[in-house]
Amino acid sequence: MTRWILSRPESLTESEQLRLKAVLADCPELDALTGQVRSFARMLAERRGERLPEWLDAVRKDDLPSLHTLAAGIDRDRDAVIAGLTLPWNSGIVEGHVNRIKMIKWQMYGRAGFRLLRKRVLLAS
Numbered sequence: 001m002t003r004w005i006l007s008r009p010e011s012l013t014e015s016e017q018l019r020l021k022a023v024l025a026d027c028p029e030l031d032a033l034t035g036q037v038r039s040f041a042r043m044l045a046e047r048r049g050e051r052l053p054e055w056l057d058a059v060r061k062d063d064l065p066s067l068h069t070l071a072a073g074i075d076r077d078r079d080a081v082i083a084g085l086t087l088p089w090n091s092g093i094v095e096g097h098v099n100r101i102k103m104i105k106w107q108m109y110g111r112a113g114f115r116l117l118r119k120r121v122l123l124a125s
Helices: 002-006 014-026 028-045 049-061 065-076 078-086 092-107 114-124
Strands: none
Touching: 002 014, 002 028, 014 028, 028 049, 049 065, 049 078, 065 078, 092 114
């Protein structure tokens, strides 16, 4: 079900589309959630951050508490989220390096100190 909602509608098979449509017809909350998720995905794919305030307003109008929590979190840093949805730059490479270092540190947990971690990070590059 989650995959059907998160996939582009045109990438679903006809059978999957029909089954999803049947489920959404039986559950108005899930139908509303699907619409909001797909709307956000379009905004993300098209890099249309200026649509974020409209999307947040629409989410607040729906009776979907889990999305209200997400909207409140996004609202706390609205300018950064709009920039992330609009601008072509990102910190993906840096985040990847941080994740790699954390994984190496986790693998070594309790075995050695910073000197070994430093050597493993530098030699792994």
